[in-house]
Amino acid sequence: MLFIFRKMGKYKGQVIYSLIVKALAAGADLLLPFILAYMIDELLFEVTTSDYWLLIFTGIGMLLIALLGWFFNISANRSAEKVSSLTVRDVRNELFYKTEKLSASQVDEISTSSLISRLTSDTYNIFQMVGSLQRLGIRAPMLLIGGIIMSAFMDPLLTLVMIAMLPLISIVVWQYSKKGQPLYKDIQVQMDEIIRVLRENITGVRVVRALSMTDYEQQRFKNENKKAVDKELIATITMNKISPIISVVMNVGLVIVLIFGAYRVADGATKVGQILALITYFTIILNSMASLTRIFIRMSKAAASAERIVEVLNMETQMVDGNLPLVMNDEVHLEFDHVDFSYQGKESHLEDITFKISKGQTLGIIGATGSGKTTIINLIMRFYDPQKGVIKVFGEDIKNINRDELRRHVGLVLQNDSVFSDTIHENIAFSRPGVDANQVKMAKEIAQADFIDDIPETYNYEIAQRGTNISGGQRQRLLIARAVASNPKLLILDDASSALDYRTDKNLRFAITTHLKDTTKIIVAQRVSSIKDADLILIIDNGRIAAQGTHEELLKTNEIYQLLVKHQLGEGLV
Numbered sequence: 001m002l003f004i005f006r007k008m009g010k011y012k013g014q015v016i017y018s019l020i021v022k023a024l025a026a027g028a029d030l031l032l033p034f035i036l037a038y039m040i041d042e043l044l045f046e047v048t049t050s051d052y053w054l055l056i057f058t059g060i061g062m063l064l065i066a067l068l069g070w071f072f073n074i075s076a077n078r079s080a081e082k083v084s085s086l087t088v089r090d091v092r093n094e095l096f097y098k099t100e101k102l103s104a105s106q107v108d109e110i111s112t113s114s115l116i117s118r119l120t121s122d123t124y125n126i127f128q129m130v131g132s133l134q135r136l137g138i139r140a141p142m143l144l145i146g147g148i149i150m151s152a153f154m155d156p157l158l159t160l161v162m163i164a165m166l167p168l169i170s171i172v173v174w175q176y177s178k179k180g181q182p183l184y185k186d187i188q189v190q191m192d193e194i195i196r197v198l199r200e201n202i203t204g205v206r207v208v209r210a211l212s213m214t215d216y217e218q219q220r221f222k223n224e225n226k227k228a229v230d231k232e233l234i235a236t237i238t239m240n241k242i243s244p245i246i247s248v249v250m251n252v253g254l255v256i257v258l259i260f261g262a263y264r265v266a267d268g269a270t271k272v273g274q275i276l277a278l279i280t281y282f283t284i285i286l287n288s289m290a291s292l293t294r295i296f297i298r299m300s301k302a303a304a305s306a307e308r309i310v311e312v313l314n315m316e317t318q319m320v321d322g323n324l325p326l327v328m329n330d331e332v333h334l335e336f337d338h339v340d341f342s343y344q345g346k347e348s349h350l351e352d353i354t355f356k357i358s359k360g361q362t363l364g365i366i367g368a369t370g371s372g373k374t375t376i377i378n379l380i381m382r383f384y385d386p387q388k389g390v391i392k393v394f395g396e397d398i399k400n401i402n403r404d405e406l407r408r409h410v411g412l413v414l415q416n417d418s419v420f421s422d423t424i425h426e427n428i429a430f431s432r433p434g435v436d437a438n439q440v441k442m443a444k445e446i447a448q449a450d451f452i453d454d455i456p457e458t459y460n461y462e463i464a465q466r467g468t469n470i471s472g473g474q475r476q477r478l479l480i481a482r483a484v485a486s487n488p489k490l491l492i493l494d495d496a497s498s499a500l501d502y503r504t505d506k507n508l509r510f511a512i513t514t515h516l517k518d519t520t521k522i523i524v525a526q527r528v529s530s531i532k533d534a535d536l537i538l539i540i541d542n543g544r545i546a547a548q549g550t551h552e553e554l555l556k557t558n559e560i561y562q563l564l565v566k567h568q569l570g571e572g573l574v
């Protein structure tokens, strides 16, 4: 909760304005029953000609005060909305900025869906609370205290009856608010699950349909949705018990006041107008208690959400960025020195990886599914840091290089990379400085993306979201064009040509070798033909390098490689 108040603190001028204006509006509301009592008791029953005019002027005065109250309320509410929007904008920005700085393993730990729900529904809960707090936070207590003072001013004895009810009400509100917070946290955690199922289905919509899994997925979503509804119900039922309890307690007080009031009017101890005003004040007190309850409910929700947001904001920055300028005068462009890595720090995913390649050379990585090929790429891109060993890129320890600087010099195509809903030109150029129309054209040629010339709109053709209006092979070529367009120092193609036919794949490799002579290339592939011309080939098996060497060397010495070649290229080559 402190976190929210700190964030609101930035707009304290505006908050103070809202609160003052709200207080004025509440003051106007409190004055009205008082004037009404005066009109009934002093003017209405003993009306003379002069009193008649006073009655009219007092009525007009009441109307003006009501209008003023209305104006103050509108102005304060507007200001309150502005503060809540700005506060939540700041929270979202800070959370997004932090999310960008999280390491890939921290994102794995929290999960992407949870990050999305923290950025959306959790921040919305804070938005609602900040608004309510300004709209009702001053108005409700003012009406409550003001109502008590005004009624005590009119009839202290009857007011005591009402005051006697307040401690009981406070205990009820406090107890239920305490219960509410964990329940609302549960709902938010369930929201993470709903977003997870939704994301999986949206990104995998075609697979779901192709495998006729729609019914199954609908059921899966229904289950998660039902769990959320059940949790919402438990929280709502729990919190909604507050209002009726308060209502019953207050109405009992009201009835007692009415009975005593009737006796006191009969005895001449008080007047009818005063009793009427008292009842109005008690209704104001009742409503202000209901408003306070609403604030407490919103505060419970917002506190649960703030806790989830603060949990992310307080995560330690695991990857410290180096700031050494990249000199790149080392001949060795990539070196792994006894590197060990595990995603969650438990089972090993890479073990004792050691190899090096020089500037302009090509590294081929081949191995079974799940053997650790992409994990090596993840470490080169510094998505994760290894637990042991040193990785040097361009001759510098990767930990000393600024990550943005490192990635600016790398052209990367990952297995499931996506294109964007934009023109072909933008998909290749990607708004990078220096990547002009000529570079884009050159990239198209290297990537064998001739299909672009066959489209009437050529580079202006609009690609649909996730590239649904081009084929898999065309998408891969577009991604390769994007990676080579900036003339990177290091080009990484992770299974990037799997959808290309052998001939196009061969032409692609030839074009890369001739056009990007100084670029160091890493090709991860399942096909021997894609990596056989590499200067160094790594055979990865279960997170370890089973063998390394050139095609010829491995053909002579390594059984796994011999088998691969035999199966893929034919007996004659072994």
Ligand SMILES: Nc1ncnc2c1ncn2[C@@H]1O[C@H](COP(=O)(O)OP(=O)(O)OP(=O)(O)O)[C@@H](O)[C@H]1O
Residues within 6 Å of the ligand: 108, 343, 344, 349, 367, 368, 369, 370, 371, 372, 373, 374, 375, 376, 415
């Ligand atoms: N983010 C992650 N968290 C935990 N484990 C992971 C993560 N990514 C990959 N793994 C595990 O690490 C191992 C190596 O995965 P990796 O993606 O490197 O394999 P790969 O050789 O590239 O496989 P493929 O050829 O199928 O792409 C696998 O057992 C995989 O389940």
